[in-house]
Amino acid sequence: MTTQAPGRPTPPEQRPPEQPGLPHTPDDETRLGLYRTMVLIRTYEEAILREYHVDKGPGFDIGKGLIPGEMHLSAGQEPVAAGVCAHLSTGDAVTATHRPHHLAIAHGVDMNRMTAEIFGRETGLGRGRGGHMHLFDPDVHFSCSGIIAEGYPPALGQAFAFRRKGTDRIAVAVTGEGAANQGAFHESLNLAVLWNLPVVFVVEDNDWGISVPRSVSTCVPSNATRAEAYGMPAERIEDNAVEAIYDAAGRAVERARQGRGPSLLEIHTLRMWGHFEGDAQAYRVDLTDVPGRDPIPTYERTLKAAGLLDDEAVSNIKAEAATRVEEAVTFAKDSLLPDPADAGKYVFA
Amino acid sequence: MTLTESPAAPAPSSQRLTTAKAMVQGLELEMARDDSVIYLGEDVGSYGGIFSSTTGLLDRFGPERVIDTPISETAFIGLGIGAAVEGLRPVVELMFADFMGVCLDQIYNHMAKIHYESGGNVKVPMVLTTAVGGGYSDGAQHSQCLWGTFGHLPGMKVVVPSNPYDAKGLIISAVRDDNPVVYMFHKGVMGLPWMAKNPRSMGEVPAGDYTVPIGEASVVREGTDVTVVTLSLSVHHALDVADKLAEDGVETEVIDLRSVVPLDRRAILASVGKTGRLVVVDEDYLSYGLSGEVVATIADEDPGLLRAPVARVANPDVPIPYSRPLEYAVLPRPERIEAAIRKVVGA
Numbered sequence: 001m002t003t004q005a006p007g008r009p010t011p012p013e014q015r016p017p018e019q020p021g022l023p024h025t026p027d028d029e030t031r032l033g034l035y036r037t038m039v040l041i042r043t044y045e046e047a048i049l050r051e052y053h054v055d056k057g058p059g060f061d062i063g064k065g066l067i068p069g070e071m072h073l074s075a076g077q078e079p080v081a082a083g084v085c086a087h088l089s090t091g092d093a094v095t096a097t098h099r100p101h102h103l104a105i106a107h108g109v110d111m112n113r114m115t116a117e118i119f120g121r122e123t124g125l126g127r128g129r130g131g132h133m134h135l136f137d138p139d140v141h142f143s144c145s146g147i148i149a150e151g152y153p154p155a156l157g158q159a160f161a162f163r164r165k166g167t168d169r170i171a172v173a174v175t176g177e178g179a180a181n182q183g184a185f186h187e188s189l190n191l192a193v194l195w196n197l198p199v200v201f202v203v204e205d206n207d208w209g210i211s212v213p214r215s216v217s218t219c220v221p222s223n224a225t226r227a228e229a230y231g232m233p234a235e236r237i238e239d240n241a242v243e244a245i246y247d248a249a250g251r252a253v254e255r256a257r258q259g260r261g262p263s264l265l266e267i268h269t270l271r272m273w274g275h276f277e278g279d280a281q282a283y284r285v286d287l288t289d290v291p292g293r294d295p296i297p298t299y300e301r302t303l304k305a306a307g308l309l310d311d312e313a314v315s316n317i318k319a320e321a322a323t324r325v326e327e328a329v330t331f332a333k334d335s336l337l338p339d340p341a342d343a344g345k346y347v348f349a
Numbered sequence: 350m351t352l353t354e355s356p357a358a359p360a361p362s363s364q365r366l367t368t369a370k371a372m373v374q375g376l377e378l379e380m381a382r383d384d385s386v387i388y389l390g391e392d393v394g395s396y397g398g399i400f401s402s403t404t405g406l407l408d409r410f411g412p413e414r415v416i417d418t419p420i421s422e423t424a425f426i427g428l429g430i431g432a433a434v435e436g437l438r439p440v441v442e443l444m445f446a447d448f449m450g451v452c453l454d455q456i457y458n459h460m461a462k463i464h465y466e467s468g469g470n471v472k473v474p475m476v477l478t479t480a481v482g483g484g485y486s487d488g489a490q491h492s493q494c495l496w497g498t499f500g501h502l503p504g505m506k507v508v509v510p511s512n513p514y515d516a517k518g519l520i521i522s523a524v525r526d527d528n529p530v531v532y533m534f535h536k537g538v539m540g541l542p543w544m545a546k547n548p549r550s551m552g553e554v555p556a557g558d559y560t561v562p563i564g565e566a567s568v569v570r571e572g573t574d575v576t577v578v579t580l581s582l583s584v585h586h587a588l589d590v591a592d593k594l595a596e597d598g599v600e601t602e603v604i605d606l607r608s609v610v611p612l613d614r615r616a617i618l619a620s621v622g623k624t625g626r627l628v629v630v631d632e633d634y635l636s637y638g639l640s641g642e643v644v645a646t647i648a649d650e651d652p653g654l655l656r657a658p659v660a661r662v663a664n665p666d667v668p669i670p671y672s673r674p675l676e677y678a679v680l681p682r683p684e685r686i687e688a689a690i691r692k693v694v695g696a
Binding site for chain 2: 093095124125126127128129130131134136137138141143145147150152153154155156157158159160161162164165171183184187188190191194345346347348349
């Protein structure tokens with residue numbers, strides 16, 4: 001493990017030559033695990049979608065219903081969460097974005113308390129103070145931020161603290177492709193390489209910054225190019241391919257754990273639904289292709305062809321996921337709303 | 350001390366220090382006591398802080414704990430937040446408070462809100478040190494106080510020492526606090542050899558470790574005729590003016606707020622209850638800020654305490670000018686403070 005002072009970066013010419021990591025090929029059990037995680041996430045998002053629209057009418061009032069406020073769901077982006085988080089333990093940190101559910105679930109955030117938070121209940125992760133863009137589960141070092149790219153800097157600090165404590169724990173910092181045009185992204189990449197921090201940066205490229213396509217926002221075809229310019233290994237993974245993500249993330253995580261510094265993965269994924277619920281997506285030219293790009297049936301076919309899944313196994317996995325998710329939804333609905341008299345509680349410790 | 354202890358070389362019980370040296374001594378004690386305390390920022394290593402906030406710390410604690418950062422305030426303040434969340438106690442320096450503009454998101458949306466958003470489950474025990482204030486022709490982007498802006502945004506404590514004793518006691522309190530604390534030191538109170546200084550920039554400081562409670566104002570001069578509520582460098586000016594007015598028989602009580610958040614409203618009310626007259630001196634901008642908050646404290650609680658209209662001496666909502674006569678015209682210089690007090694007491 002490299003033991004350099006954070007204030008004293010290793011000059012580029014003194015850094016060891018980059019050794020490409022060995023491929024991480026998922027074994028059968030891992031492949032089924034990836035599938036299960038993806039199904040669990042999709043089942044969860046479908047349940048939140050269902051509950052979110054309850055009592056929003058007449059018409060659509062964003063502030064009404066069991067789940068008020070903006071709702072950014074992650075259907076289609078499951079491969080990112082499943083493929084990356086498969087390499088993490090609960091001691092590792094994950095910082096996510098305004099669209100955080102898939103990563104929270106894959107990293108093992110307490111689903112009951114997360115759901116209660118989304119429902120604004122006192123039993124929620126943040127006792128109803130945070131909401132779905134502000135989920136914090138310190139038991140698994142999970143957090144997210146509603147501000148684009150601003151989840152990267154705190155992840156540096158978590159990585160810094162993990163290394164200072166002499167552990168091999170790492171931080172995974174996730175943003176979308178739109179965030180790569182923010183200063184926080186570039187400052188963070190520079191500092192992470194400079195101080196050789198154990199971070200894996202993940203860019204989820206779902207093609208859209210709300211309604212603005214990547215071609216209108218970003219001057220490079222791949223953010224891996226930008227990361228390489230900062231001196232870290234980086235790769236772009238196409239086609240939302242969960243096993244390719246698993247492989248690349250495995251190498252990046254291993255590199256960080258071994259004290260060899262940060263890496264960046266840009267993953268071309270898919271936003272199956274609107275930016276938020278209520279988004280009519282009139283701007284969206286690719287919408288007709290979306291169902292055919294759904295990563296879950298695609299992976300299901302792969303695993304069936306490999307003889308790892310059959311119809312019965314699929315239906316069992318989906319039933320298990322539904323049971324787990326409905327338990328969480330019931331827990332949330334059965335929980336009390338916070339007492340308005342306590343709105344000022346927890347501003348300070 | 351007991352008789353069995355070595356009688357050799359007793360530690361001095363107090364020393365005469367500048368505000369900067371007192372602040373550094375507080376940091377040094379905390380860093381020696383607690384290995385989780387680190388100091389991050391621009392030019393805090395071998396330079397020792399542009400305003401001498403870290404002189405000598407690198408030599409004592411090394412580059413693992415006293416860390417020069419790139420000019421990337423968003424990245425390194427955010428790094429401090431993440432490190433604090435994971436149990437370190439980072440002290441992070443924002444060289445000038447004016448630079449908050451490049452990193453405010455990490456400060457007010459992350460550092461200040463994570464505890465609340467997490468329902469109290471995640472603590473951010475971090476100190477953000479920053480230099481404030483004008484008076485030396487540094488222009489509109491390097492002279493602001495902005496404590497009203499920090500104070501306006503919920504979730505961070507804000508402390509503003511005016512003298513060596515408070516600088517040391519407040520930095521120790523800030524490091525030990527489980528909340529984010531913004532520690533704002535005025536360049537003009539640090540006792541820097543390269544800047545005009547009031548004699549109050551140097552003072553007696555106990556050698557050992559002690560705390561000044563956050564949220565507690567200090568009555569730095571007792572008086573019966575008028576209360577001046579102020580903070581930071583303006584405390585020095587207010588005390589000078591109070592000495593001068595005493596020769597004319599006007600007894601001015603001066604309150605050094607020391608903390609902007611929490612604001613010691615009881616101290617303000619108690620003093621105005623005694624004197625019936627209030628002048629607020631605030632080097633920050635006049636409107637929507639600390640001076641209005643102090644006056645609102647009286648209006649909310651008991652406007653009947655006042656026997657005369659209040660006066661506010663603050664920056665009249667003007668970007669701080671470069672040229673000396675212009676800058677002095679907008680700062681709460683002693684002449685403006687004196688005129689305001691005389692008006693309020695009718696002297």
